[in-house]
Amino acid sequence: MIESNKIQIENIYYMLCYSWDRLEYLDRNYVGQLQEKNILNLLTLVFQKEVNLIIKKGLYREYVVEKEECSVIKGKIGFNESLSLIGKRSGKLVCEYDDMSYNVQLNRIIKTTIINILKVKEVAKNDKKVLKASLMYFSDINKITLTENVFKNIKYNKINKKYNFVINICELINNNLLLSKDGKDAEFYNFIEDDKKMSLLFESFVRNFYKTELHKVKVYRENINWRLDGLAKEYLPIMQTDISLEWKDEDRKIIIDTKYYREAMKSYRGSEKLRTANLYQLFSYLKNIEMKSEKDRHVDGILLYPKVDKELNLNYSMEDHNISIYTVNLNCKWQDIHSRLLEIVN
Structure with a gap:
């Protein structure tokens, strides 16, 4: 597990904006308004500010x-x-x-999220006061039970697209709220401490970062076929890259595998070694993709870790492939993260 104090709160916000493809929200100075910098305060502040903006513009109805x-x-x-x-x-x-x-799904989600946040003891009194004031605008709107399908089935149009960002916040908050059995109290689960959740966020952030920042580059997840003979191929696991970068005007391609660990290296007999399983996985991608196209014969591979104890810039070669192991420091200034991610592919 990577300690939460190893990641600046503002960088979590930036990662979420990229992951959700909501880059227009990057410049909003929410973090600067926090009295105490933690993820619960950040999400609550962003949520109540965005809800009030929607109220000012007028609630959506259909x-x-x-x-x-x-x-x-x-x-x-x-x-x-x-x-x-x-x-x-x-x-x-x-x-x-x-x-x-006005009693439509989008407004129901917001109202239910407000009610759920008010049940969390750790939420600041001033934030609760603002949320209670906002709740009066949703008096004629029903509460709902928030499930995964509720968020999956949302459809946006030109009129209600202003809700997109706040609904993303609603989903993240509710996915990390633990309600008591009687439903009267709630506890916020700090997802920054959860390696699985942060691994998904880290991967999504890096992929969408390159989609945004790299021009004339196709950025996607790619399925790779196993180079194995046999009739029972349905038993083979799906081999899918985290991120494939394919330059449209160049004979160049990179496969990036993101990994989220407390340490990128493992100790073995008193010395540090790279994680074997991670290398094997990347090797498997590179060898099995070779026959897909001429460009894939020379595809490069990158293992990307968040930096914890040391920075890594390791480069190797294997037949027609270059293999690199890099780290990115999530506890530095955002501009440094931006520059680092561009540096490792350029």
């Missing part, structure tokens, strides 16, 4: 289907539902009609 008992026909008649009313001679029918409403 047509939703409503059903109610009506004395006057409105929209479509629900004949099956109306049969019981006809029998009671109530003089009413069940009608189904479209109504322009």
Whole structure:
């Protein structure tokens, strides 16, 4: 595990912006407004600021289907539902009609997230005060149970795209909230301390960084076929790169495998050695991809680690491939991280 104090909070914010492809938010000075720099305070501050901006611009609304008992026909008649009313001679029918409403999924997610944040004791009183004031604008909006599918099924358009960033924040907050059994209290799980979660963020950040910063370079995840003969290929695991960089105007290609460890090296009999499994994985990519195209015969490989104890700039060669092991320091100024990531591929 990499200690959280080894990563500057502002760099976590930058990594999230790249990972979500929301670069227009990079220059917003949220970190400078923090009294105490930790990830919970940062996410809460960003969330309440973005929610207030949405409120000022006006909450999104759309047509939703409503059903109610009506004395006057409105929209479509629900004949099956109306049969019981006809029998009671109530003089009413069940009608189904479209109504322009603020009670839509995006607003429900925000309201539920506000309520969940207010349950966390560690959230600053001033932030809770601001969030409680925001909650009044969502009084006619229903709460929902936030699941993975709720966020997966969101669809954005030209009108509601302003919600994209705040919904990303909602998802991150709720994925790291541990609600009590009675639902009255919540505890925030510091995902910076979780190697698996940070590994996914680190990989996504680096891939989207190169997509943004490298022009005339195709940046993607690539499936590689095994160079094995045999009929039972369905049992072979999927071989997929973290990041493939392919220069469009040059005969050049790089495969990058990101790794998130406390230490890039392992101690063996009193000396430091590179992690064997990481090297084998990269070797496998390079050897199995060789037959894919002429460019792939000479593809280079990079193992990229966050720097913890020492900086690595190691370079080797294997037949037609160059192999490099690099680190990037996530506890330095953002501009230094930016420059370092460009340096290792250029």
